[in-house]
Amino acid sequence: MTLLASVLPAFVLFTFTLAATAQSSNTTSCKPEVHPIPAEFKTRNTFAAKVRSPGSPWQDLQLWEVPLTEVNTSSGSSIYHYGSIGYFDFCTDVEVILTYNRSIDSVTIRPLSYNIQSAVNGNEITFMLSRPRNLVIEINGDIWDVLHLLSNTPDPDAPTGNSSSVVYVGPGSHSFPGGSINITSGQTLYLAAGAVLTSTINFYEANDVAVRGRGFLYQPPKGGILAENSSNILIDGVTIVTPGGYVVTLGQTENATIRNLHGFSSKGNGDGIDVFCSKNVLIESVFMRNSDDCIAIYAHRWNYWGDTRNVTVQDSSLWADLAHPINIGTHGNTDSPEVIEDLIIRNIDVLDHREPQALYQGTIALNPGDNNLVQHVLVDDFRVENFREGQLVNMRVMYNEKYNTSPGRGIHNVTIRNMVYNGNHSNLNVLVGYDEERTISFVQFINLTVNGEVIYDTMPKPKWYSTSDFVPMYANEHVKNLTFVLE
Structure with missing residues (x-):
């Protein structure tokens, strides 16, 4: 293993102002x-x-x-x-x-x-x-x-060395002193194909920064990539295998793109991608297999404050060995309520979901607590394979005393279109508002298909049956304007 501090002078390691200019290969072979x-x-x-x-x-x-x-x-x-x-x-x-x-x-x-x-x-x-x-x-x-x-695909713009703006990690095994590295504004850490880095990557109050390449971030000690109070972030192409901590954390960050990421975790609370108090986030073409939530979207927790809005998750495959493939809403700020809104989740394959605890089920879960309001959510083309244990959908305005100091404020304006489940391991699905002030309202399922049967309000059924019985799904008295539509 190469200890990068012993290769580069100290001032280069932490300021990355090399005289040499990174070169682009600009040539790629289409062969494997x-x-x-x-x-x-x-x-x-x-x-x-x-x-x-x-x-x-x-x-x-x-x-x-x-x-x-x-x-x-x-x-x-x-x-x-x-x-x-x-x-x-x-x-x-x-x-x-x-x-x-x-x-x-x-x-x-x-x-x-x-x-x-x-x-x-x-x-x-x-x-x-x-x-x-x-x-x-x-x-x-x-x-x-x-x-x-x-x-x-091979990277047509791969650099071949360090420059004033590129920290280049070439083929072979490498680490940074102390097990982590801070990337500062204007810099890119490039993991070349065949490179293996065993250090955590941090962005603190950094703008216009990136981690990209075709290499591996393997068993870093404190999780994979942590971005805090930063903006204009790109994470592209790398594979992260982490034993503990999250694969990627975005905290109070704006304008972030996570693309072509492969992320694995293997210990308790080993989430994949967690988004806290962040805006304008695009997560696309990722593969996640995690020992907790694959993708979690929250408001306040720890030192992160503020709303979360305009988050898109698309074109991805998710496998949760515990908890949820997608979880939304748990953490927030009771004293100064926050909003999680304008979410798009589309073209997703859920490969597995296994959660024995009833409170933490759902291949997609909207569970606002801490006075959070979750609203304006579109789920489109969401395909679920025969998971081991859990629920297809869980929406609860909840007060979980383990994590919350108050119940959530509500879930409003959710459209779930072209959700398809083929399997026999889903428990009873749940939509539960908290009370008459903290409701679930205007949830619409369009073309919901369970084991080949499309479920919609005008389908042939006894007049005393609820459409939700055919999912099956329990919706309590604090759920308003729940509809099932065939298009």
């Missing part, structure tokens, strides 16, 4: 590009993987070992499992061949919506990819010792 894993990191041999452009020689793809956890519901401790991560870059048709180290009875390639067709011959699996995809290959129903096969 594989990247070696440094020897000090664990690999896994449940699968062997090769990739190639059709007619070209095969290239071996090394596979990372990634820790995954489930909760022991008797003790609360973590039960550790291990899976694999394979990563490569390409931009034309690619053939993939996987060799499994045991016999194969069944193969599932998620997300199911991609409809990727595979051929099985003995213990070999082959399939084609026409563009980069983030996949989970599951054999014989084993959800733990899976292959997370991740890919991206």
